[in-house]
Amino acid sequence: MSTSPTTSQAKAAAESRWPESASLFDRATRFLPGGNTRSQLYVAPHPLYVERGEGARITLVDGQVLDDFLLNYTAAAVGYGNPHVRKAVERALATGAPFGMPTRWEIELAEALEERVPALKRVRFTNSGSEATLHAIRTARAYSGRTLVAKAEGAYHGSHDLTDFSVYTIADEPLGIVPGTRGIPAALADQIVLFPFNDLDRTIAVLEGRKDDLATVILEPFLNSAGAIRADGEYLQGIERWCRENEILLTLDEVASFRVSYSGAHSDAGITPDLICLGKSIGGGFAVGAFGGSEEVMAILDPRDSRHIKHAGTFNGHPATMAAGRAALEVLDRDAIDRMNRLGGRIVEGIRAIGADHDLPLTAAGYGSIGNIHLGRTPPRNAREALDLPKQPVVDLYWALIERGYVIAPRGQFSTCAVTTDDQVDGLIEALADCAPSALKDVDDR
Numbered sequence: 001m002s003t004s005p006t007t008s009q010a011k012a013a014a015e016s017r018w019p020e021s022a023s024l025f026d027r028a029t030r031f032l033p034g035g036n037t038r039s040q041l042y043v044a045p046h047p048l049y050v051e052r053g054e055g056a057r058i059t060l061v062d063g064q065v066l067d068d069f070l071l072n073y074t075a076a077a078v079g080y081g082n083p084h085v086r087k088a089v090e091r092a093l094a095t096g097a098p099f100g101m102p103t104r105w106e107i108e109l110a111e112a113l114e115e116r117v118p119a120l121k122r123v124r125f126t127n128s129g130s131e132a133t134l135h136a137i138r139t140a141r142a143y144s145g146r147t148l149v150a151k152a153e154g155a156y157h158g159s160h161d162l163t164d165f166s167v168y169t170i171a172d173e174p175l176g177i178v179p180g181t182r183g184i185p186a187a188l189a190d191q192i193v194l195f196p197f198n199d200l201d202r203t204i205a206v207l208e209g210r211k212d213d214l215a216t217v218i219l220e221p222f223l224n225s226a227g228a229i230r231a232d233g234e235y236l237q238g239i240e241r242w243c244r245e246n247e248i249l250l251t252l253d254e255v256a257s258f259r260v261s262y263s264g265a266h267s268d269a270g271i272t273p274d275l276i277c278l279g280k281s282i283g284g285g286f287a288v289g290a291f292g293g294s295e296e297v298m299a300i301l302d303p304r305d306s307r308h309i310k311h312a313g314t315f316n317g318h319p320a321t322m323a324a325g326r327a328a329l330e331v332l333d334r335d336a337i338d339r340m341n342r343l344g345g346r347i348v349e350g351i352r353a354i355g356a357d358h359d360l361p362l363t364a365a366g367y368g369s370i371g372n373i374h375l376g377r378t379p380p381r382n383a384r385e386a387l388d389l390p391k392q393p394v395v396d397l398y399w400a401l402i403e404r405g406y407v408i409a410p411r412g413q414f415s416t417c418a419v420t421t422d423d424q425v426d427g428l429i430e431a432l433a434d435c436a437p438s439a440l441k442d443v444d445d446r
């Protein structure tokens with residue numbers, strides 16, 4: 001592989017600053033493409049490796065301690081090593097699990113979720129958010145007998161082929177459909193209907209044109225991957241109304257957004273989806289996903305019905321995951337969620353104030369405890385606007401923050417967890433105020 005002079009300079013600098021990470025990266029690349037096992041975690045010149053985490057802090061293999069606002073891309077909602085979660089997991093593992101037969105642990109997490117989310121009358125567990133959306137879509141297709149799936153431009157619904165269209169790369173022409181990566185069959189694009197996020201009239205016009213073939217409309221309450229861009233309440237309500245009037249199933253992808261409200265983000269907007277996908281925060285740090293909804297729709301997964309559809313997964317409902325999830329939900333009570341949201345809001349406001357005070361194209365979008373830096377004058381309203389903003393200087397900010405003892409995502413995402421403190425938030429805002437003016441001085445002001 002050839003490297004440019006700037007890349008090798010950056011690599012040399014990182015090597016002397018984080019030698020242990022550099023050496024692990026070299027070792028890792030002999031076996032793992034890009035030095036790890038999740039494309040998103042590669043960052044040039046090499047990722048930093050973590051030794052351990054406790055509360056809302058991590059320690060790198062190099063010994064540096066960082067206040068963590070990355071929190072495994074929002075999944076570590078209870079922080080690291082939460083004692084309540086650990087105890088529950090230890091109890092579950094003491095049973096010798098997992099088994100090829102069901103256990104009480106999955107019933108308990110299902111009950112806890114149903115208590116919080118009235119629309120989740122029946123639920124099935126998976127091992128990831130991607131599997132949750134995959135099976136929710138299959139369920140909607142089987143239930144409706146139709147094929148097309150409508151999704152918003154810039155919405156990420158997981159790594160499986162069907163939904164990975166027009167996420168990080170979107171077409172120049174309005175609503176052109178682009179595969180998220182090579183290897184996804186172009187023919188699958190025919191099964192996707194793309195609509196513009198946060199534009200109700202145009203969305204309804206698109207859906208109207210295809211409604212006879214639509215199995216489901218899948219929607220995120222905020223575009224998480226595109227930069228924490230919240231959907232207007234009226235937008236969600238308008239789509240829900242249209243789906244009801246036209247008897248089309250509405251699938252809400254709450255894999256990321258569930259943690260912003262006790263009963264999920266859909267409850268903030270006052271809507272009732274037919275299917276809901278969950279993941280991340282409901283696993284207490286373990287690999288998890290879930291999909292569920294009304295009794296009527298979910299009934300087609302019941303093997304007692306001869307027309308049932310299949311949903312497989314060797315590790316579905318793993319007792320350790322179920323126990324961790326249930327304990328995490330106990331930690332994430334109404335008070336914890338309010339506190340996390342308040343702290344998330346403080347970061348968003350703090351970033352906007354730094355932009356205004358220093359006259360920089362620096363702002364943030366956010367929803368509750370999750371937010372994202374954007375290098376513009378006003379927060380973007382959709383993925384098209386977000387993708388148009390400069391990205392590399394956000395990565396520069398990521399490195400500058402690490403130098404100062406804080407970590408966010410290289411693409412600018414941040415979140416708070418149940419044990420994040422006001423002091424940590426003050427520190428992050430101060431660190432940003434310290435590094436943003438120089439890191440962003442040459443940013444293209446759009």
Ligand code: PMP
Binds near residue numbers: 128159224253288
């Ligand atoms: N849907 C949304 C809204 C997500 O944010 C994600 C993960 N970023 C997924 C689905 C996929 O979840 P997982 O990474 O657990 O497969």
